[in-house]
Structures are given as structure tokens and as C-alpha cells.
Amino acid sequence: MDIHAAGTRPTTRANPDYFTGTVWMDPVIGxxxxxxxxxxxxxxxxGARTAWHTHPLGQTLxxxxxxxxxxxxxxxxxIIRAGDTVWIPPHEDHWHGAGPDTGMVHMAMQETQDGSAADWGDHVTDAEFHQEPL
Known part of the structure; x- marks a missing residue:
């Protein structure tokens, strides 16, 4: 059994190759x-968001x-709000992030396959990000 006490693992800034804007990540489990x-x-x-990406085995937010x-x-x-759960099936190209004027925190859960949990693509453009939501 492993116990990771709160505050013992650092918060890290998300890699700008895969994210736009200011994004912070805290590990839960690997x-x-x-x-x-x-x-x-x-x-x-x-205004912060991921780049386009897929997951080999899907993702839950x-x-x-x-x-x-x-x-x-x-x-x-x-639009997604506190308390919402989102399932994204394997290989579905998608992005997620905050609103234009609101911050957002989510837990992202995905499984690895052959050592990879995500396949990253191009950055989401401002036009794509600001498209009128459903």
C-alpha cells in the first residue's frame, strides 16, 4: 500500500506544448x-485549455x-459545471478547459496503454475556443 500525504507532492505547471494559458496539475495517482x-x-x-487530444482507453472528467x-x-x-461528470470514449478527438471568464478545476482520470494515457495534437485556436457553446 502507498499513502501519499496531502502536501507532499508538488503542484506542477502544465506543459505548454499541450496546454494554452495557465494550468496547474496535482497528481492523484499514477x-x-x-x-x-x-x-x-x-x-x-x-481562458486556459488543453490542446486537441485523444486517449487510447478513454477519459473521465x-x-x-x-x-x-x-x-x-x-x-x-x-458547458460543464461543478458536479458534472464527462465520459470521453477512446480515440475521440477533444479538448477541455475553463470558460473565457471563469476558472475550472476537474479531476481527469484515464488509463494508460503501452505507457501512454494521451495522444496530443494541435493547439485549440482562439476561434475554436470562443465558438458559441451548445
Whole structure:
């Protein structure tokens, strides 16, 4: 058994290759094989978001606070709020992040396959981000 006491693992700034704006990440779990779960608490400042990406085994988002957006490629963004849970199936190209004027914090849970939990693509443009949500 491993216990990670609160405050013993540092908050890190998200990699700008995969995120736009100010995004902070706190680890929850990076399990060891044969388990595959990887989970992070991700804090997005207003306007911040991920790049387009997919997950080999899908992803679950649980919105902990604030209001944000999630979007599938080719569709309009959808608003997500504290208490919402989002399931994104494997290989579905998507992005998620804060709203234009609101911060958002979510727990992101995904499984690794062959050592990878995500495949990253291009950055979300301002036009894509500001598209009128559903």
C-alpha cells in the first residue's frame, strides 16, 4: 500500500506544448502495472485549455469547481459545471478547459496503454475556443 500525504507532492505547471494559458496539475495517482489508472486534479485559469487530444482507453472528467467547456472535434463546445461528470470514449478527438471568464478545476482520470494515457495534437485556436457553446 502507498499513502501519499496531502502536501507532499508538488503542484506542477502544465506543459505548454499541450496546454494554452495557465494550468496547474496535482497528481492523484499514477498506478503501477498491471493497474493502468492515471488521475490528476487540473486547475485552469480563465481562458486556459488543453490542446486537441485523444486517449487510447478513454477519459473521465469530474468537474470539482467552476465552469468550463469540453468539445469534440467538428462540434460546438459544451458547458460543464461543478458536479458534472464527462465520459470521453477512446480515440475521440477533444479538448477541455475553463470558460473565457471563469476558472475550472476537474479531476481527469484515464488509463494508460503501452505507457501512454494521451495522444496530443494541435493547439485549440482562439476561434475554436470562443465558438458559441451548445
Amino acid at each position: 498506478s503501477k502495472p498491471p493497474a493502468r489508472l492515471n488521475a490528476l486534479v487540473v486547475s485552469f485559469e480563465p 469530474y468537474v470539482m469547481s467552476g465552469t468550463g467547456r469540453v468539445c469534440l472535434r467538428g462540434e460546438a463546445p459544451q
